[in-house]
Amino acid sequence: MPVNKQAIGKTYDPVVYAVGREKIKEYARAVGETNPLHLDVDAAREAGYADVVAPPMFAVVYSAPAVxxxxxxxxxxxxxxxxxxxxxxxxxxxVVVAGDEITTTASVKDISEADGRGYYVFESISINQRGEQVCRGTWTNIVRGV
Amino acid sequence: MADLKSAEQIPQLSITPDKYLTNRYAGASGDFNPIHIDEEFARAVGLPGRILHGLWTMAQVARAQTEAAGGPAHLKRLSVQFRGMGVPEQEIVVSGTVREVGDGRAVVDTVAEQAGKQIIRNAEAELEL
Known part of the structure; x- marks a missing residue:
């Protein structure tokens, strides 16, 4: 069965994620971060940030509801x-810090097929409350046996 | 800030995910796919047992970069290919080599290996120096 490519270019409704201090700390501990910028609000403020800093890969947390x-x-x-x-x-x-509100919009970048596999490429664009783009994600999922 | 030079290795990062790591990461990330947290389910779909979340392993690749570069703000881009499967309770080693440095940026080629197999390959990181 060939892959359905009709949805290429489709864009989904934006989703807002409010970044919490304890969520950043929970995530940072789960991935083994030891940098105090992620774990200690005083250290983050001393370094000039408004609150604890999200590790870069925290992008998966704020983009997940959109993707x-x-x-x-x-x-x-x-x-x-x-x-x-x-x-x-x-x-x-x-960087994203606790207290930010991140709006993520997902879209279908590409759908293709090769050697019996389907390739589904999604894009997520995440913008903070000041309108700055904090992250662009490209998510490639492979489906076997299409 | 680290002074990265072309062809140099970044400091190796080693971590052994404990038995309950996938549960904690599921809670932290919101990814509760049962292949990561349910031994019976994982076996029923043909896996050797519970497997690590690929994005947790990618976070280890990211951490090797931010530790080498001096903090989270320095990592500007990271792309990875997932291959094979990571499993709990076996050491993972992340190693990277600086490919090029220029215009205040460094590009680092990185792999993550477990039990001699690459579970992330062709990882390419761009660091702002």
Whole structure:
């Protein structure tokens, strides 16, 4: 069955994520961060930040609510049971700190097929409350047996 | 700030995810896919057991860069390819080599290995120096 490419270019509703201090600390501990900028609000303020700083890969937390819907969009017909995460890219702008509100918009960048595999590429653009782009994510999922 | 030079290695990062790491990361990230937290489910879908979240392993690749460069603000871009599967309770080693330095930026080629196999390959990081 060929992959359905109709949805290429489709954009989803933006999702707002309010970044919490304890969530940053929980995430930082789970990934083994020891830099006090992520864990200690006093250290972060001494370094000139308004609050604890999110590790760059915290992008997965604030973008997740926006990138979930395309994966489960019936129009895309992505077979989730056969999906693996093939590759990932993030490009970062200014750092995210606790108290920021991040708005992420996801879109379907590409859908293609090669050697019986479907390649589904989603893009997420995340903007902070000052309108600065804090992250662009490119999420490539591979579905076996299309 | 680290002084990175072309062809030099960044400091190696080693970490052994403990038995309950995937549960903590699931809570921290919101990714509760049962292949990461349910041994029986993982086996039922043909995996050797619970596997690590690929994005947790990518976070280790990111951490190797931010520690080498002197903090989170220095990492401007990271792309990775996921290969194979990481598992809990075995050491992961992240190693990177500076490919080029110029215009205040460095590009670092990085891999993450576990038990001699690359679980992240072709990772490319761009650091602002």
């Amino acid at each position: 979930g819907p395309p994966i489960f969009d019936p129009e895309i017909e992505l077979n989730f049971a056969m999906m693996v995460h093939g590759s990932q890219e993030f490009q970062w702008g200014p």
